[in-house]
Amino acid sequence: MKGRDQVKRNHGRDKTGNRKWLLILTLVMVTLMIRSTQALIDFPKGVFTSPLKIPLLLAGNFGEIRNNHFHAGIDIKTMSQEGQPVSSIADGYVSRINISSRGYGKCLYITHPNGYTSVYAHLREFNGDVATYVKNKQYELESFEMDITLSEDEVPVSGGQVVAYSGNTGSSAGPHLHFEIRETYTEFPVNPLLFGYDIRDDISPVISSFKVYPIGPSSFVDGRNDSKRFGLYGSRGNYSAGTVRAHGDIGIAIETRDVMNNTSNTQGIFSIELRIDEEKIFYHDLDRFGFHETRYINSLVDYHEKMHTGRVLQKCFIDPNNRLSTYKDVVNRGVFRITDDTVHKAEIIVKDVAGNTSRLSFDILDPGPPPAQNEASLEAPVTAVFPYQKVNTFTSEGITLEMPVNCIYDTLRFVYNAGPPVPGAWSVTHEIHRTDVPVHTPYQLRLLASDLPERLHEKALIAMVNDQGYRNYQGGTFANDWITCQVRTFGSFAVLVDETPPGISAINIYNGKNMKGTPWIRMRISDNLSGIQSYRGTIDDQWILMEYDQKTHTLAHMFEEELAEGEHEFKLVVTDNRNNTKDFTAKFTR
Numbered sequence: 026m027k028g029r030d031q032v033k034r035n036h037g038r039d040k041t042g043n044r045k046w047l048l049i050l051t052l053v054m055v056t057l058m059i060r061s062t063q064a065l066i067d068f069p070k071g072v073f074t075s076p077l078k079i080p081l082l083l084a085g086n087f088g089e090i091r092n093n094h095f096h097a098g099i100d101i102k103t104m105s106q107e108g109q110p111v112s113s114i115a116d117g118y119v120s121r122i123n124i125s126s127r128g129y130g131k132c133l134y135i136t137h138p139n140g141y142t143s144v145y146a147h148l149r150e151f152n153g154d155v156a157t158y159v160k161n162k163q164y165e166l167e168s169f170e171m172d173i174t175l176s177e178d179e180v181p182v183s184g185g186q187v188v189a190y191s192g193n194t195g196s197s198a199g200p201h202l203h204f205e206i207r208e209t210y211t212e213f214p215v216n217p218l219l220f221g222y223d224i225r226d227d228i229s230p231v232i233s234s235f236k237v238y239p240i241g242p243s244s245f246v247d248g249r250n251d252s253k254r255f256g257l258y259g260s261r262g263n264y265s266a267g268t269v270r271a272h273g274d275i276g277i278a279i280e281t282r283d284v285m286n287n288t289s290n291t292q293g294i295f296s297i298e299l300r301i302d303e304e305k306i307f308y309h310d311l312d313r314f315g316f317h318e319t320r321y322i323n324s325l326v327d328y329h330e331k332m333h334t335g336r337v338l339q340k341c342f343i344d345p346n347n348r349l350s351t352y353k354d355v356v357n358r359g360v361f362r363i364t365d366d367t368v369h370k371a372e373i374i375v376k377d378v379a380g381n382t383s384r385l386s387f388d389i390l391d392p393g394p395p396p397a398q399n400e401a402s403l404e405a406p407v408t409a410v411f412p413y414q415k416v417n418t419f420t421s422e423g424i425t426l427e428m429p430v431n432c433i434y435d436t437l438r439f440v441y442n443a444g445p446p447v448p449g450a451w452s453v454t455h456e457i458h459r460t461d462v463p464v465h466t467p468y469q470l471r472l473l474a475s476d477l478p479e480r481l482h483e484k485a486l487i488a489m490v491n492d493q494g495y496r497n498y499q500g501g502t503f504a505n506d507w508i509t510c511q512v513r514t515f516g517s518f519a520v521l522v523d524e525t526p527p528g529i530s531a532i533n534i535y536n537g538k539n540m541k542g543t544p545w546i547r548m549r550i551s552d553n554l555s556g557i558q559s560y561r562g563t564i565d566d567q568w569i570l571m572e573y574d575q576k577t578h579t580l581a582h583m584f585e586e587e588l589a590e591g592e593h594e595f596k597l598v599v600t601d602n603r604n605n606t607k608d609f610t611a612k613f614t615r
Contacts, residue, residue: 094320117142146204236278297374300370424472
């Protein structure tokens with residue numbers, strides 16, 4: 026009886042376990058279904074108003090491919106001028122203010138009660154209570170640049186309230202409003218066009234070319250173990266190409282862009298899908314992403330092609346260490362095998378966020394592997410092999426480097442050479458692999474400079490160089506004859522020194538000038554190598570607010586109403602990243 030009861034109890038637990046696993050499986054399936062349709066159901070329509078009172082025309086859209094990152098918002102045209110009123114898209118509160126001479130420039134974050142935060146960037150100036158708060162904070166911190174977070178009760182705003190005026194600050198290339206909607210909790214940017222903004226778009230994406238890649242040494246395209254780009258024919262959403270001859274494991278990339286009504290600017294696409302013989306093996310879309318993963322864009326694109334030709338081809342296959350969350354419904358990383366005499370049908374489906382669709386179709390035929398070649402004679406010399414999933418170190422005369430786990434996107438056949446010194450260098454030129462191979466995370470680089478005089482130790486730095494005079498400051502700390510820094514690219518590096526103070530030139534002030542009818546003091550500053558670290562302007566030894574525009578290298582101070590009439594002394598002190606200092610002084614009357 027005991028054994029029979031035990032069997033019954035076990036049987037009951039088995040049923041319970043089965044129900045538990047069935048419930049888990051059901052939840053997983055529901056989650057996947059929701060994730061696959063979230064672009065249609067997750068984002069509320071009509072709850073946010075427009076940030077501008079003019080028609081919305083885009084100079085750039087969400088997810089566009091930029092250097093080292095995805096575009097995190099939409100760029101709204103402002104009629105080629107600054108000063109358009111910028112309104113909060115809903116009730117909320119100012120949760121963050123960031124002011125920088127680069128990047129987003131003057132930028133405002135407004136958190137809304139429905140779980141989203143709106144972002145307004147490249148602003149010319151803030152308005153009302155926001156402007157008052159910002160100016161008071163700048164004088165409190167004695168800094169133009171700042172990045173502060175605010176509590177819910179400090180600066181509340183209403184939907185439609187004018188909070189700022191559009192501009193061209195930061196790294197903006199022209200007047201416009203950069204606008205984002207982010208999930209407040211995750212800070213993930215979300216495609217603003219999924220919230221129902223009225224922007225006309227009935228034009229299909231354009232497909233310009235595609236490229237086929239042999240994946241591995243036993244794969245071939247047109248008889249060669251090398252990728253090949255193909256042209257195509259067609260328009261208005263329907264494109265075709267001739268038969269591709271390939272053998273082995275194959276990947277595909279596509280050159281595509283989107284266009285919209287009423288604007289000549291090209292945009293990024295929303296989704297790409299690859300089907301082989303009607304089976305979906307790859308899908309990628311851009312409804313949202315995380316800033317922590319944005320640099321994976323260098324693996325999404327054919328980086329080598331981009332660096333050499335400027336063409337942007339988006340891969341429909343995934344490198345081993347590409348961890349983008351935007352990939353969905355992918356089979357075998359998007360890599361497929363062609364090893365039979367069947368004609369295989371390839372179809373790539375490209376969509377924009379409005380649902381306009383373009384299709385590229387072509388056949389793939391396996392002609393069989395080409396005749397065997399002496400592969401050893403074809404391989405380029407290799408210094409070391411770096412697996413992406415391991416810590417990789419390299420040491421040679423005058424150099425050590427250490428790359429952390431997942432620093433690169435695939436196993437790397439690493440190449441190093443030592444070249445002659447460039448003029449002014451205190452080391453040989455260390456040629457570290459190739460600039461057309463991307464690096465994901467920073468790695469440590471140490472270069473020997475044992476001949477450097479002690480007086481120059483604090484002026485030493487590592488720079489990226491070439492023999493045409495290019496010098497790009499990377500940083501560095503000197504200790505025990507070695508200088509160490511973190512770098513995030515391959516290329517040629519050397520030890521240089523920076524003993525030269527920054528440059529200062531006055532635009533509209535000189536000693537003894539009457540500034541009574543002039544609202545601004547304007548200055549221009551520069552540095553020859555390590556870059557500007559800090560600047561400080563004073564009038565009569567009191568700190569003044571000077572706005573720095575890195576694009577034009579200019580500083581500007583608007584006179585305060587409180588400045589008394591009479592003679593005053595203006596002073597500007599500028600310091601570079603190797604603590605070289607320059608100052609400028611001028612007496613003026615007001």
